[in-house]
Amino acid sequence: MRNGFLRAAAAITAAALIALQPAAAQSILRDAETEALLDEMAAPLAKAAGLAPGNLDVVLINDPSINAFVVGGQTVYIHSGLIQAADDAGEVQGVIAHEIGHIEGGHVIRFSEGMATATGITLVSLLLGVAAIAAGAGDAGAGILAAGQQAAMGKFLAFNRAQENSADAAGARYMNAAGISGRGSIDFFKKLQNQEFRLAIPQEDSYARTHPLSGERIAALEGNFRNQPAWDKPTDPKLQARFLRVKAKLEGFIQEPPQTMRDFPASNTSVPAHYARAYAWHRGAYPDKAVEEVNALIAADPHDPYFLELKGQVLLESGKPEEALAPLREAVERSGGSPLIATTFGHALLATESPANLDEAERVLRRAVARDRENPFAWYSLGVAYARKGDTARAALATAERHSLQGQHRLALISAEQAMGQINSSSPDWLRAQDIAMASRAELENERGNRRR
Structure with missing residues (x-):
């Protein structure tokens, strides 16, 4: 289907904060009505966060899972499964607000801080473990290595949970400042909590999780939302x-x-x-x-x-x-x-x-x-x-x-050079063809360099 919903391949390579895993190449769904609606829903939240609404993009991905994430810049990616799971526009706005919290907090950039801390612990435990093994204490050395790995993972998960809590709090601020009821956010987290119940995920301890438990998040968010003027405000019927x-x-x-x-x-x-x-x-x-x-x-x-x-x-x-x-x-x-x-x-x-x-x-x-x-x-x-x-x-x-x-850089280079050979070199079109040619050559050089490694 050319429009209505238009599929476009998009390679997304950075870590998805909400899932803590690299996103695979996925299919972006483009539709004029959907994009206009998501932009309108996000605009007051972006303004509340101090972002220019026109610079924030909300992109819909064809994926049945209930998920959303940011990978850098000012783009929020939402899975189609999340839209299908939501019953109210306010639920989706709550998710967008949370993801804007990741953007404002620079969490994608700071992701490396958590990795660095965990890596430091792992290296120290590795050195100590190897030293113990070299001294003849093999079991002790193995224990040190295992404990170091566990400690590193614990540090990393704690860092990520802190970022999620920060994004929750920031999202609540944006919703309140925009005059949007937080009921949608609460309702959506209750849906996630029901999923956790169905999957028999333990609800007593979030230590081994990338995210706080949904019950913990609901309790914190209710404290941020209930006393706000917008709490009892219904979603705009239109x-x-x-x-x-x-x-x-x-x-x-x-x-x-x-x-x-x-x-x-x-x-x-x-x-x-x-x-x-x-x-x-x-x-x-x-x-x-x-x-x-x-x-x-x-x-x-x-x-x-x-x-x-x-x-x-x-x-x-x-x-x-x-x-x-x-x-x-x-x-x-x-x-x-x-x-x-x-x-x-x-x-x-x-x-x-x-x-x-x-x-x-x-x-x-x-x-x-x-x-x-x-x-x-x-x-x-x-x-x-x-x-x-x-x-x-x-x-x-x-x-x-x-x-x-x-991303077809060789074909782009061939076509750009063909255009440059036929267009007046003083025209804007010739300069644009030159830009594409230069960028394509650079990408091809990078690909060759990667293959040599």
Whole structure:
């Protein structure tokens, strides 16, 4: 699916603080409505933390586990499983607030401090253990080594639990300052606690854990939330309605269609149910049924940009690009020029294979990449538009941009050099091609150096 939810590969290599383990290469889900909602939910929390809301990104990852983490910079990663587990927008805001606490506290940067302390203990125990073994006390030496490892792990886990407690307290401050009830945070931790009960995780001692026990966190957070003016403040009904929409369309996209149909039977005529079934029918290759569900949504709100986007997407991907143009064009206009929706619209213009649509496709796609340079499919589509118009130089540049984003540095270098050979050296496009070429060469040198080690 090109838009609605758009999959993009993203290699995430730093340690995920919430899980204390490296995150594997995972699939990022991109959707205009979801990103707009998450940005809106995070904005007051970022402001309360002293961050510029426009500089904080909330990224959705296709992963069924209930998890969220930061890996540096000002980006919060949320697993799709967390959205599915939440019943209220306030629960997700509580998680975002906690992760912003990690960002403000510089916990990713300070991660090495905990590692250094643990490593120091391990080295000391190693030296003492080896000395004991060399002196003939083999059992004593082995005991020293084992005790040193245990002490090092205890120090490291204690360091990480302290960071989690710090992020909890900071998140509570942000929620209170933003006037958002902490009930959502408490409710979410109770869900985690129920999971711990089901998994028979001991609740008496958190010594051997990366995180404090959920019961401990609930007790601490209730003390921070209960006496605040926002405690009894309900979630904004409009925000909650949008959250339920996004949650339903997410299920329709990631779950197998039969499961979605069980969760949202035809007797359910709510907006979220129509949304979920539309995605499920589309995934199941029943475009006519998907359009029926979307038409029910549009009948209730004829100018909702995301309903129009979905109708255009279904029509486009079922081989009807001409019919997709009108809803997608209006969706772009009514979404304020959303670059994700614009990319789908540009692709639809190209899919008509009409030369009369090439100029508009180029304009639409150029605006899309100007506002969102991190979308490889937008660059691919723009490259197609340039190639069909005979502008091979800028087609090569767009291709270089795409390969660079995808980490294909050799292909990016080839395309960038091709563009430089055809573009005037005084133009901004030539300078951009040069930047890509230089960055790609550097990456290739690094790869060669790593292979030699």
